[in-house]
Amino acid sequence: MxxxxxxxxxxxxxxxxxxxxxxxxxxxxxxxxxxxxxxxxxxxxxxxxxxxxxxxxxxxxxxxxxxxxxxxxxxxxxxxxxxxxxxxxxxRNHFALEEAPRYQFIAGGIGITPILAMVRAARASGADWQLLYGGRSRASMAYLEELEGDERVTIWPQDEHGLLDLDAVLGTPREDTLVYCCGPGPLLDAVESRCASWPEGALHLERFEATTVEAPDDALDTFEVECVQSGVTVTVTEDRSVFEVIQEAGVDVLGSCLEGICGTCEADVVEGTPDHRDAVLNSAERACGKTMMTCVSRSLSPRLVLDL
The missing domain is CATH 2.40.30.10 (Translation factors)
Structure with a gap:
């Protein structure tokens, strides 16, 4: 391009x-x-x-x-x-805007980029929405010229107001509202904490940085991975990722961040139970176990079969 x-x-x-x-x-x-x-x-x-x-x-x-x-x-x-x-x-889209009667958008810094497209879509559809947009200063906050002046938008520069007042917009759970948030890790952690009492599936996050995921008690150090389309079966040891091992074995697989945040290496799971350690899938997708990020996720079953 x-x-x-x-x-x-x-x-x-x-x-x-x-x-x-x-x-x-x-x-x-x-x-x-x-x-x-x-x-x-x-x-x-x-x-x-x-x-x-x-x-x-x-x-x-x-x-x-x-x-x-x-x-x-x-x-x-x-x-x-x-x-x-x-x-x-x-x-690719792992942060899709689902249909809802009302949206609460929260953006921190450059996290306004995916949120801006969502705001435009909500505006066009006639949905009820609010945006809380924070940044270090007004000078550092992109797209203010488009957002300022809309009564549904709250501009919150940190050097003027301090940290975002999340309790004002998230303090009371709402059944009719989906929350979409993108920004730095501390902001996402704070939003996630305040949405713990919200309905299941209400919160949607996109992270720019990998999170630390503790291995479950039943995590396996070593397991087999079969790639059914490629006819390849490999053994993944504790010190290597699924992505590394299958790529080395000649499986045609794409990767990018290799930190579990971009979704490039996603693979469909045919058999077995993934040990999810990414920051892409939501809780429902993890529970379903039909897909996994091969760069960081592992297996809870001795054998994992992937559609690769």
Whole structure:
């Protein structure tokens, strides 16, 4: 794809509008979807689509510069100028906007990117919604020009008001409301804690950072994995991931973050019981056990059969 436009919607944030070189229509997407940007030296990074799904010829992402990160955002900021070409993979959506009569959106910093597309969709559908949007300062908060002035939006810069007042919007559980939140880990943890008394399935989170998942008591150190499409059976030991072992055995499997947050390595489970250690699946999807993230998740059964 080609970087057709580049602009700076906030301090430290670059927005890229990507188009196909031949101008053809791109795969359709819905709010919550993200794409992989294949960068230099094998770097692959995931960014939420924050444009308009009704514009089939372009995708828009916004990237926060993190100089102390792993290099992806620095590459985007320093290298991807207008006219640059790069490979893009996707879209995928593990943060889909489900239909509901009311939404409570909560965004922290660059977490506004998937939430912005959701707000636009809720606006268009006539649903009841509220947005609580926080950031370090107004200057660091992208897309304020679109959001300010809407009485349903509460802008909450930390240097003016302190931490987000989550109790004001989450203190009373509501049966008619879905909560969608994206932002830094501490914010997501705080929202998750306050939604513990909300109805099952009300909370939807998207994390940018991996979480620490404690191994269950019945976790297995070693187990077999059969990939039925590839005709490959391997043994996964304690010191290696399912993804590493099956890829080394020649199974065609995609991976990106390898931390259990992007969903690229998801595989369908034919038999066996996964030991879920990702930050992608919700509680219902984990309980169902029909899919797993091979980069971090393991097995609770001696044999796991995957549709790979």
């Amino acid at each position: 080609t970087v057709a436009r580049r602009r700076t919607p906030a301090e430290g944030v670059v927005e890229l509008t990507l188009t196909a070189p031949d101008g053809e229509a791109l795969p359709a997407w819905q709010p919550g979807a993200h794409v992989d940007l294949l960068l230099d030296d094998g770097l692959t990074r995931q960014y939420s689509l924050c444009g308009d799904p009704a514009q089939p010829g372009e995708w828009t992402v916004a990237v926060l510069l993190e100089r102390d990160g792993r290099g992806g955002s620095s590459f985007v900021h320093d290298t991807l100028t207008e006219g640059t070409t790069l490979q893009v993979r996707g879209p």
